[in-house]
Amino acid sequence: MDLFAKTLFLCLALALANGAPAHPQVSAAQDAAVPDRCAGIEFDAITPDENGITFFFKGPHLWKGYHGPAQLSNEFFKELDDIHHIGHVDAAFRMHNKENPDIHDHIYFFLDDKVFRYYNQTLEEGYPKEIQEEFPGVPTHLDAAVECPSGECTTDSVLFFKGHDVHVYDIATKTVKTKTWSHLPVCTSALRWLESHYCFHGHNFTRFNPVSGDVNGTYPKDARNYFMRCPNFGHGGGSKGSKCSEVKLSAITTDDTGKTYMFAGPIYMRLDTHRDGFHPFSITRAWKEMTNGVDAVFSYNNKNYLIKDDQVYIYKVAVPHVLVEGYPKTLKEELGIEGRVDAAFLCPSEHTVHIIQGQRMVDIDLTATPRVVTRDVPLPLSDIDAAHCGPDGVYIFKGSQYYHYESPMIMAMSKIAPVPQDITSEMMGCED
Numbered sequence: 001m002d003l004f005a006k007t008l009f010l011c012l013a014l015a016l017a018n019g020a021p022a023h024p025q026v027s028a029a030q031d032a033a034v035p036d037r038c039a040g041i042e043f044d045a046i047t048p049d050e051n052g053i054t055f056f057f058k059g060p061h062l063w064k065g066y067h068g069p070a071q072l073s074n075e076f077f078k079e080l081d082d083i084h085h086i087g088h089v090d091a092a093f094r095m096h097n098k099e100n101p102d103i104h105d106h107i108y109f110f111l112d113d114k115v116f117r118y119y120n121q122t123l124e125e126g127y128p129k130e131i132q133e134e135f136p137g138v139p140t141h142l143d144a145a146v147e148c149p150s151g152e153c154t155t156d157s158v159l160f161f162k163g164h165d166v167h168v169y170d171i172a173t174k175t176v177k178t179k180t181w182s183h184l185p186v187c188t189s190a191l192r193w194l195e196s197h198y199c200f201h202g203h204n205f206t207r208f209n210p211v212s213g214d215v216n217g218t219y220p221k222d223a224r225n226y227f228m229r230c231p232n233f234g235h236g237g238g239s240k241g242s243k244c245s246e247v248k249l250s251a252i253t254t255d256d257t258g259k260t261y262m263f264a265g266p267i268y269m270r271l272d273t274h275r276d277g278f279h280p281f282s283i284t285r286a287w288k289e290m291t292n293g294v295d296a297v298f299s300y301n302n303k304n305y306l307i308k309d310d311q312v313y314i315y316k317v318a319v320p321h322v323l324v325e326g327y328p329k330t331l332k333e334e335l336g337i338e339g340r341v342d343a344a345f346l347c348p349s350e351h352t353v354h355i356i357q358g359q360r361m362v363d364i365d366l367t368a369t370p371r372v373v374t375r376d377v378p379l380p381l382s383d384i385d386a387a388h389c390g391p392d393g394v395y396i397f398k399g400s401q402y403y404h405y406e407s408p409m410i411m412a413m414s415k416i417a418p419v420p421q422d423i424t425s426e427m428m429g430c431e432d
């Protein structure tokens with residue numbers, strides 16, 4: 001069983017465990033002031049940090065990530081308490097502003113009329129400041145705040161919540177537009193996670209469109225089923241707990257919109273959104289026809305080509321992933337080859353796909369109809385799991401290691417394999 005399958009089963013096991021619950025009540029009895037998030041609480045603020053770790057705040061406490069006990073927040077962000085003695089934060093968010101590296105990924109906390117800015121768990125010089133000074137037009141005593149990058153909002157923005165009002169702050173122009181979203185519950189905290197926006201209220205959350213405020217789908221949902229790991233609740237995100245030495249990919253690709261998908265057994269994971277942590281999902285959640293996993297995948301001309309056994313499934317690059325009419329087709333029909341495909345890759349702006357089958361690499365020109373193999377070379381490696389080509393060359397994945405080549409040409413000409421390197425937690429979110 002590979003890493004991601006294990007994680008899934010761990011989550012399922014947690015979800016299905018129906019024995020005696022763990023006893024958070026015991027520790028709560030020992031120290032009545034320590035809150036238990038699995039008991040169903042309302043958070044004051046939620047924000048990820050620059051490493052993609054999500055912090056949940058309640059009173060003077062915080063939780064770091066999706067599991068683990070409450071800790072005192074002044075152990076991490078000491079000035080929050082030392083200066084203010086207020087015992088809670090009103091709101092927090094992580095700045096998204098790539099044009100300005102001095103503030104991108106820094107986190108902001110709001111207490112009454114003050115704002116605190118942290119990076120690397122260190123309060124920055126000049127803080128705390130008056131909210132008015134840093135965010136003119138934004139009210140004091142906020143309920144919640146959340147980043148909204150350009151693409152999701154019209155420009156890089158921050159949404160500040162107070163009651164049913166949302167103050168949309170444009171970071172570049174420092175201007176505020178106020179909207180009233182009466183249909184949305186009053187958010188006591190808000191979080192952007194994997195390009196979606198969530199309003200937290202009570203122990204529930206509601207996903208909303210950050211521009212229109214529209215709520216689509218069945219909400220509210222119980223946060224304990226999604227954003228934390230609680231006994232007797234559904235899986236709580238996070239792919240931690242498995243070792244990098246146990247990783248085994250099935251396929252990997254980057255599509256034309258820059259999304260990088262990694263497949264392993266029944267699971268896929270986005271690698272380009274690592275700012276929000278690494279989160280495995282079942283492949284069928286996104287590609288419903290791929291019920292038996294994926295052998296190889298490559299992206300070409302706004303389409304993702306998913307290969308399983310002798311079938312090629314072509315999906316348009318768009319969410320949701322819609323299978324192109326007439327597919328799947330056989331490998332022979334689509335690519336003019338036969339036999340099991342171990343891995344496939346295409347370099348940015350090229351038209352030749354490189355298909356790895358056992359110890360051979362065959363090149364196929366995707367502009368030619370019918371398809372013909374333009375090159376067929378032996379490789380010094382066997383049992384390859386997955387391959388990826390990006391601006392810095394070709395990565396060949398085999399078990400928990402990878403081989404790096406500067407180009408497919410150099411790879412095709414190599415008689416000996418380069419020294420393998422270990423897959424790291426930064427690459428795949430596993431544990432070293």
Ligand SMILES: *[C@@H]1O[C@H](CO)[C@@H](O)[C@H](O)[C@H]1NC(C)=O
Nearest residue numbers: 050076118119120121122123
């Ligand atoms: C982060 O803070 C720690 C301790 O304060 C310091 O040792 C480290 O150099 C800092 N890292 C960066 C990247 O600033």
Ligand SMILES: *[C@@H]1O[C@H](CO)[C@@H](O)[C@H](O)[C@H]1NC(C)=O
Nearest residue numbers: 201202203204219220221222
């Ligand atoms: C949470 O949502 C459920 C419905 O899913 C609702 O019955 C309950 O009242 C909500 N609780 C809070 C505190 O928002």
Ligand SMILES: *[C@@H]1O[C@H](CO)[C@@H](O)[C@H](O)[C@H]1NC(C)=O
Nearest residue numbers: 209212214215216217218320
């Ligand atoms: C809302 O969900 C429905 C059904 O999933 C979908 O057809 C529609 O496009 C969605 N609307 C928005 C604004 O996301």
